[in-house]
Amino acid sequence: MNEERSTLGTVLITYAALYLLVVANLVVALAGVSGIWALVVAMGIAGIQALVVALFSMELLRSRRSIGVVAVIAPLFVLLLVSLTVVDVYTRAPSPLEIPPIDRTVPSPPPSGITSTPSP
Amino acid sequence: MNVAVPKLQHHFEDIPKQAHAARLGMWLFLGSEALFFSGLFTFYAGYRAHHPEIFRLGVAHNDLVLGTVNTFILLTGSLLISLALWALRAGHRTLAVLLTACTALAGVVYLVVKGAEWGRHMSEGIFPGGRGDFFVENPEPAWAVFYTAYYGITGFHAIHVTVGVCILGWTAWWMHRERVGPAAAYKLAIVSLYWHFVDIVWLFLWPLFYLLRNPA
Numbered sequence: 001m002n003e004e005r006s007t008l009g010t011v012l013i014t015y016a017a018l019y020l021l022v023v024a025n026l027v028v029a030l031a032g033v034s035g036i037w038a039l040v041v042a043m044g045i046a047g048i049q050a051l052v053v054a055l056f057s058m059e060l061l062r063s064r065r066s067i068g069v070v071a072v073i074a075p076l077f078v079l080l081l082v083s084l085t086v087v088d089v090y091t092r093a094p095s096p097l098e099i100p101p102i103d104r105t106v107p108s109p110p111p112s113g114i115t116s117t118p119s120p
Numbered sequence: 121m122n123v124a125v126p127k128l129q130h131h132f133e134d135i136p137k138q139a140h141a142a143r144l145g146m147w148l149f150l151g152s153e154a155l156f157f158s159g160l161f162t163f164y165a166g167y168r169a170h171h172p173e174i175f176r177l178g179v180a181h182n183d184l185v186l187g188t189v190n191t192f193i194l195l196t197g198s199l200l201i202s203l204a205l206w207a208l209r210a211g212h213r214t215l216a217v218l219l220t221a222c223t224a225l226a227g228v229v230y231l232v233v234k235g236a237e238w239g240r241h242m243s244e245g246i247f248p249g250g251r252g253d254f255f256v257e258n259p260e261p262a263w264a265v266f267y268t269a270y271y272g273i274t275g276f277h278a279i280h281v282t283v284g285v286c287i288l289g290w291t292a293w294w295m296h297r298e299r300v301g302p303a304a305a306y307k308l309a310i311v312s313l314y315w316h317f318v319d320i321v322w323l324f325l326w327p328l329f330y331l332l333r334n335p336a
Binding site (some may be wrong): 098113 | 265
């Protein structure tokens with residue numbers, strides 16, 4: 001069975017592309033792209049990198065369909081969970097992720113003469 | 121055990137079917153790992169959506185150079201394990217042993233850099249759970265959430281790298297001892313799947329904790 005085999009050329013081209021994508025992500029960040037576009041571009045490049053690694057390095061392209069089903073469903077569930085949570089945070093009022101202030105005061109000791117009685 | 125022929129388990133008809141079952145099992149495991157990390161990514165995404173400015177400042181406070189160095193280290197590790205798999209399938213077992221050991225070494229270097237980064241943060245008074253002097257000077261609670269996410273997510277990822285280093289070292293030793301050879305290359309392929317997965321997770325963590333720092 002000859003499935004799941006990469007040639008040396010495939011490996012080298014794959015990683016040349018991945019290094020270029022890392023540099024591209026870095027350049028975009030240093031160029032000062034900000035806001036929602038920075039997020040879209042950075043996550044988009046990371047997604048393309050993940051796809052390249054999965055297809056070529058993890059040899060998904062040459063694998064049987066049963067493996068492909070797992071490889072497609074797992075990221076879909078990740079996307080579903082993350083996106084629905086973010087939508088919930090953006091749209092629900094009051095926000096479910098409001099952080100209460102941290103109480104950093106040191107509790108003062110009880111006044112002398114007052115002793116706690118052990119409960120029976 | 122002979123390096124040439126892997127042992128065929130009694131419930132498989134032949135080695136290719138056994139190899140496919142092993143690969144499918146690893147993919148299922150990686151699917152469950154993806155769901156595990158999705159909880160951590162959801163934690164980050166939810167709080168970043170709610171506190172975008174503090175999270176942006178937190179990312180800007182992290183060391184971009186160390187994060188980028190670690191990205192190149194992990195990517196190089198992935199390249200090395202891919203080359204090791206190619207070498208083993210081509211019958212160059214000694215080269216495969218060397219490349220697999222170098223992949224494990226890349227993982228160790230990654231952990232050293234990550235440790236140095238954590239050490240720098242702790243010297244600044246940044247500890248998980250909002251503990252430390254940094255959070256007295258920056259009392260906004262979202263700072264504590266950002267650095268708890270930072271320590272938690274990169275920490276779980278570092279645990280996965282550590283496990284990967286151990287498995288890679290073990291596999292290199294097995295190949296050196298001639299217990300895994302070209303005919304059983306699927307065993308190295310399964311190990312490489314895990315290492316590539318660890319790499320993919322970092323490719324998303326790198327922008328989230330080091331790149332998304334520019335003011336709107």
